[in-house]
Amino acid sequence: MSRSDGLYTAMQRQVINQMLKLASSDDKTKIVRAFRLAEKITPDHYKGSVRFVAEKVRDDHPALSMARYVTTKLSPRCRDRFIECLIVNTLLRGSGRRTDLMERTGMMAPMTVLMSPTMRCNLTCDGCYAAEYSPDQDLDRDLLQKIVDEGNDMGVFLFTMLGGEPLMYDGLLDFVRENEDAYFQVFTNGTLLDQDLVDELAEVGNVAPMLSIEGTPEMTDLRRGPGVHRQVMEVMDRLGEAGVPFGYSVTVARNNWRILISDEFIDPLVEKGAMISWHFLYMPVGRDPSTAMMLTPEERNEFRIAIHRVRDMKPIFPVDFWGDAPWVQGCIAGRHYAHITSEGWVEPCIFTHFATDNIRDVSLLERSTRRISARSASASRSTTTCSCPACSSTTPSSRGRSWRSPAPLPRIRVPKACSPSCVPTSTPTRPRSNVSTLPSGAACAPGTRPGRPASRRRSTSSGPRARLAFAAARARAAG
Numbered sequence: 001m002s003r004s005d006g007l008y009t010a011m012q013r014q015v016i017n018q019m020l021k022l023a024s025s026d027d028k029t030k031i032v033r034a035f036r037l038a039e040k041i042t043p044d045h046y047k048g049s050v051r052f053v054a055e056k057v058r059d060d061h062p063a064l065s066m067a068r069y070v071t072t073k074l075s076p077r078c079r080d081r082f083i084e085c086l087i088v089n090t091l092l093r094g095s096g097r098r099t100d101l102m103e104r105t106g107m108m109a110p111m112t113v114l115m116s117p118t119m120r121c122n123l124t125c126d127g128c129y130a131a132e133y134s135p136d137q138d139l140d141r142d143l144l145q146k147i148v149d150e151g152n153d154m155g156v157f158l159f160t161m162l163g164g165e166p167l168m169y170d171g172l173l174d175f176v177r178e179n180e181d182a183y184f185q186v187f188t189n190g191t192l193l194d195q196d197l198v199d200e201l202a203e204v205g206n207v208a209p210m211l212s213i214e215g216t217p218e219m220t221d222l223r224r225g226p227g228v229h230r231q232v233m234e235v236m237d238r239l240g241e242a243g244v245p246f247g248y249s250v251t252v253a254r255n256n257w258r259i260l261i262s263d264e265f266i267d268p269l270v271e272k273g274a275m276i277s278w279h280f281l282y283m284p285v286g287r288d289p290s291t292a293m294m295l296t297p298e299e300r301n302e303f304r305i306a307i308h309r310v311r312d313m314k315p316i317f318p319v320d321f322w323g324d325a326p327w328v329q330g331c332i333a334g335r336h337y338a339h340i341t342s343e344g345w346v347e348p349c350i351f352t353h354f355a356t357d358n359i360r361d362v363s364l365l366e367r368s369t370r371r372i373s374a375r376s377a378s379a380s381r382s383t384t385t386c387s388c389p390a391c392s393s394t395t396p397s398s399r400g401r402s403w404r405s406p407a408p409l410p411r412i413r414v415p416k417a418c419s420p421s422c423v424p425t426s427t428p429t430r431p432r433s434n435v436s437t438l439p440s441g442a443a444c445a446p447g448t449r450p451g452r453p454a455s456r457r458r459s460t461s462s463g464p465r466a467r468l469a470f471a472a473a474r475a476r477a478a479g
Contacts (some may be wrong), residue, residue, distance in 0.1 A: 075243030097155030157448030
């Protein structure tokens with residue numbers, strides 16, 4: 001979509017151009033003024049957030065170093081796309097459209113849409129769920145464009161690419177180049193990012209790679225293969241030198257969580273240019289999962305506190321996918337994001353592979369407002385709630401909020417030490433792998449990938465028969 005689509009008034013465009021000019025300075029006063037201008041054109045419900053960041057910059061918080069990095073270290077194209085796509089489009093254009101959607105339909109539009117354009121990968125990492133998916137089907141280019149166009153119409157300008165290895169998708173950079181008003185976060189193992197590709201990223205401007213590592217070189221190579229850690233470090237150097245924004249993604253487990261919050265681990269990555277870090281807690285899955293690698297509640301809390309310390313003291317923005325739940329009012333599945341698989345299935349949660357609709361058959365808006373989809377997503381979440389430590393972060397208040405479930409669903413009894421990622425097979429879905437359907441909710445999809453069940457289930461129907469089946473499952477669970 002182009003800037004000429006009439007969404008900006010002449011005055012707004014003038015303010016935006018002035019803001020971009022001020023933000024490109026190394027002067028703190030001018031950077032603060034840029035945030036003040038951004039606040040003026042930001043919708044009321046986001047003004048507080050913009051003001052909060054401006055105050056942090058003024059008070060010499062590490063956010064100032066991050067702002068200076070964006071304005072002075074990123075390539076000119078990456079800097080302009082970062083500011084315009086993530087700040088201007090998301091806060092101004094996107095917010096207006098999301099507000100309009102809420103007023104018209106009562107539905108919240110997601111802040112981002114996750115897409116797995118391919119499940120092909122050049123690595124065979126231990127426990128990766130990608131091996132359980134067929135590598136033979138990719139999302140075709142027209143379908144990717146359909147998703148981005150419909151997302152833009154709903155106010156979504158941030159898209160997250162997953163896989164598989166998304167850089168194995170043919171023509172990925174040509175696709176993002178054609179959608180310059182959107183921003184793409186690409187989770188990658190990093191091994192395909194040679195110098196030519198890094199230079200192209202600097203020229204395209206609207207892509208931020210997120211590189212997967214496990215902590216120490218030994219831990220990364222043990223899971224991902226010999227020499228992978230060294231390759232990823234070299235890629236980070238290339239990205240930093242080329243002025244391409246990037247971050248890293250880690251799985252947090254008992255054997256590495258203290259390393260991940262240590263200065264010895266974080267400081268070298270910040271020095272290379274990492275701006276954001278994603279921390280996904282290890283969650284075991286399977287019929288008889290072991291919780292030995294899970295963090296205890298006390299360790300999770302200690303990790304959460306440490307993440308806040310890093311956020312306040314270092315020029316990087318760490319995201320704790322468990323500890324940051326209060327900032328987004330609990331579970332974000334369906335409310336703030338959705339995931340579209342390489343086969344087109346639309347899942348409310350990437351950690352629970354459950355879907356009733358295919359993007360080939362429905363639009364994003366239709367998928368969000370269909371009543372059966374609301375019931376299915378809420379039922380999926382309700383079946384993964386229990387009182388064990390693994391599920392302690394899930395609360396009834398976070399279920400079904402944006403999916404407009406007509407009534408609260410009962411909790412289904414599941415065995416202790418269950419993972420929040422489990423999909424009990426009492427729900428009327430058809431398993432893809434070798435899991436037998438049991439009369440109770442005691443069976444989970446097999447797999448070892450932290451937080452990613454190996455099997456994905458999808459509904460065999462979305463009509464009256466499925467509704468009756470869900471009602472029967474609920475009755476059995478309540479009884």
